[in-house]
Amino acid sequence: MQYNSNEIAQIIPHRYPFALVDRIVDGEEGKWAKGIKCVTVNEPFFQGHFPQYHVMPGVLILEALAQVGAVALLSMPENRGKIAFFGGIKNARFRRQVTPGDVLELECTLIKQKGPVGIGEAKATVNGQVAATAELTFALGKDS
DSSP, X not given: OOBOHHHHHTTSOOOTTSOOOOEEEEEETTTEEEEEEEOOTTOGGGGTSOTTSOOOOHHHHHHHHHHHHHHHXXXXXXXXXXXXXXXXXXXXXXXXXXXXXXXXXXXXXXEEEETTEEEEEEEEEETTEEEEEEEEEEEEEEEO
C-alpha cells in the first residue's frame, strides 16, 4: 500500500492546514500503515509554537499518527467515503522534539476492531529515535 498526498486526500477528508501526512510508504489495508510527514519551517503552527524555538506540537504529532491509522482503516473498500473520528488517546508519551527539517515517520497498527470502533498502536520516529507513542481509538462515522 503506497499513496501520495493526492491519493491520501481521496481517502481521508483532511485538507490544508490539517493534512499532516505527505505520503503513505507502506501498509496493508485494514491492518497497518506507515507514512511520512516532512516538517518544514513554513508550517503554520510554528508561527505560535514557538516563534523563537520551533517545536511541532505533540497534539499534532498524535493527529498525524491518527491520520495514518485512518488511511489504514478507510482504505478498506467497505469503509471508503466514511470518516474516522478520534474516540480516545491512551498512554501518549513524547520522547523527542520534532523540529523543522525532520522527517517524521509515522506508524499505526490496528490491533482491535469491534463494530465501528477500532484501536491502534501508534509510534512516531525521527531518524530511528522515538518521538511519540500512543494507543489511539477510532470511531467510524457515516459517509462523508
